Amino acid sequence: MPDFLHQNVLVAGLGGRGRAAGLLLRRRGARVVAVDDADTPRLRENTAPLRAEGIEVKLGATTAPDRPFDLAVVTPGLAPSSPLFRAIVARKIPVISELELGWRLVNCLTVAITGTNGKSTTSRLIETILRAEGRRLLVAGHRERPLAGVVETSRELDFLLLPAKAQQLEFTEYFRPSVAVLLNADPDHLDRYASPDEYLRALGRVFRQQQPFDWAIIQHEAHARLAALRVPLPSKVITFSATDARADLYLDRSLILSRLPNWEGPLLDTTQCALRGAGNAENLMAALAAGRALRVPLERMAEAVRAVPPAPHCLEPVATHRGVAFINDAKATNPAALAHALRSLPPAPGGRPNVWLLAGGRGKGLAYHDVGPLLAQRVKGVFLFGEEAENLRAAWGLFVPCTPVASLLEAVNEAVRHASEGDVILLSPACSSFDEFRDYQQRGEVFCQAVKSICGGGPDASPNGKGGAGTAAPPE
Numbered sequence: 001m002p003d004f005l006h007q008n009v010l011v012a013g014l015g016g017r018g019r020a021a022g023l024l025l026r027r028r029g030a031r032v033v034a035v036d037d038a039d040t041p042r043l044r045e046n047t048a049p050l051r052a053e054g055i056e057v058k059l060g061a062t063t064a065p066d067r068p069f070d071l072a073v074v075t076p077g078l079a080p081s082s083p084l085f086r087a088i089v090a091r092k093i094p095v096i097s098e099l100e101l102g103w104r105l106v107n108c109l110t111v112a113i114t115g116t117n118g119k120s121t122t123s124r125l126i127e128t129i130l131r132a133e134g135r136r137l138l139v140a141g142h143r144e145r146p147l148a149g150v151v152e153t154s155r156e157l158d159f160l161l162l163p164a165k166a167q168q169l170e171f172t173e174y175f176r177p178s179v180a181v182l183l184n185a186d187p188d189h190l191d192r193y194a195s196p197d198e199y200l201r202a203l204g205r206v207f208r209q210q211q212p213f214d215w216a217i218i219q220h221e222a223h224a225r226l227a228a229l230r231v232p233l234p235s236k237v238i239t240f241s242a243t244d245a246r247a248d249l250y251l252d253r254s255l256i257l258s259r260l261p262n263w264e265g266p267l268l269d270t271t272q273c274a275l276r277g278a279g280n281a282e283n284l285m286a287a288l289a290a291g292r293a294l295r296v297p298l299e300r301m302a303e304a305v306r307a308v309p310p311a312p313h314c315l316e317p318v319a320t321h322r323g324v325a326f327i328n329d330a331k332a333t334n335p336a337a338l339a340h341a342l343r344s345l346p347p348a349p350g351g352r353p354n355v356w357l358l359a360g361g362r363g364k365g366l367a368y369h370d371v372g373p374l375l376a377q378r379v380k381g382v383f384l385f386g387e388e389a390e391n392l393r394a395a396w397g398l399f400v401p402c403t404p405v406a407s408l409l410e411a412v413n414e415a416v417r418h419a420s421e422g423d424v425i426l427l428s429p430a431c432s433s434f435d436e437f438r439d440y441q442q443r444g445e446v447f448c449q450a451v452k453s454i455c456g457g458g459p460d461a462s463p464n465g466k467g468g469a470g471t472a473a474p475p476e
Contacts (some may be wrong), residue, residue: 277344
């Protein structure tokens with residue numbers, strides 16, 4: 001186990017992961033300096049517990065403190081292009097991620113789940129499977145429960161499940177999950193990565209230190225791209241796909257089928273599951289493959305996953321009011337997630353478009369044109385909000401009517417005014433939330449509160465636009 005006693009460690013980035021890393025290092029006897037390039041009242045409040053433990057905190061920092069450090073621990077919120085990060089690199093301080101730090105100190109097996117979309121859903125599926133088998137586990141690694149914050153708890157567990165973004169896998173060195181899942185590799189975060197291939201290489205780091213007795217569970221299409229980039233895969237591999245029958249696990253109409261030796265045949269009928277759509281079929285395949293790798297019987301897995309509902313803010317049904325369905329997909333922060341949402345919703349009779357789409361926010365350097373033909377097939381109109389509204393209109397305007405509005409609440413109101421019975425009002429932004437909201441959860445909560453106001457607002461809140469303005473109130 002690494003020994004941090006009397007080491008001088010710099011922690012850069014003081015969101016939840018950075019604060020947990022600082023406190024963990026302090027408990028292990030390190031001399032910790034914690035820095036962040038932001039300086040807000042909320043951040044000052046959140047870092048008070050670090051100061052109380054004797055950690056030196058510097059906010060608004062643009063450079064590393066002028067003293068020697070044995071190690072720097074960085075968090076995914078700190079961009080490599082930032083002056084603070086460049087200063088750390090210029091000082092030639094060894095750098096690891098918070099994920100790497102936590103993994104070095106945990107006392108149980110780990111299962112990592114990465115990819116552009118589906119990490120939370122697949123983590124919940126694997127968690128449900130393992131709990132049904134009586135295994136002791138926690139889902140950690142996300143902002144609300146950083147890995148560094150559960151190190152001491154891990155000695156009481158069989159597994160830690162770690163949904164991990166590409167940014168968290170940067171600066172991993174020895175990180176080696178026993179089972180590593182790559183769900184998909186649709187382009188994302190191209191404001192951080194120079195190309196889709198660079199983004200995929202970052203995701204592929206999850207397999208880097210695996211051994212021949214470990215397991216890599218990879219979407220078939222992503223596996224082909226990893227092979228083209230010559231990314232090494234030292235462990236045993238299971239592939240899956242909802243669209244390519246050459247994968248080890250594949251979809252035939254609604255059935256998940258396996259061609260794996262000693263596991264051939266049908267595994268699960270997805271029509272019996274609460275999770276629907278091709279994207280969720282792949283999430284189910286990945287979870288079943290992980291359970292297989294961990295020796296859980298198929299019957300127990302199938303029984304466990306059937307009842308797992310959609311996660312909050314992931315194609316979450318909010319209400320149906322006067323024949324209009326409201327769907328909260330606030331976690332859709334890229335065009336691939338939007339495409340998954342549209343393909344998961346049933347069209348109107350005759351295949352006519354029936355979706356009023358609410359989209360926008362802060363861009364991530366992604367291209368939006370590819371989803372245009374799907375919008376033309378499924379969407380009646382788009383109401384665009386946030387910093388990226390004009391770029392979205394430029395990309396989609398030839399495919400579907402696009403109307404920029406001032407805010408998400410105005411987008412809800414306009415969609416309500418235009419919708420008729422049988423329509424769907426879908427919040428699936430295809431962008432991050434950070435221009436207007438704290439995070440995607442707050443964005444989804446604002447949408448749900450607006451829908452609640454409409455559905456409880458009496459005759460003046462009619463989604464078909466008749467009988468009044470139907471104005472959605474702001475959240476409480």
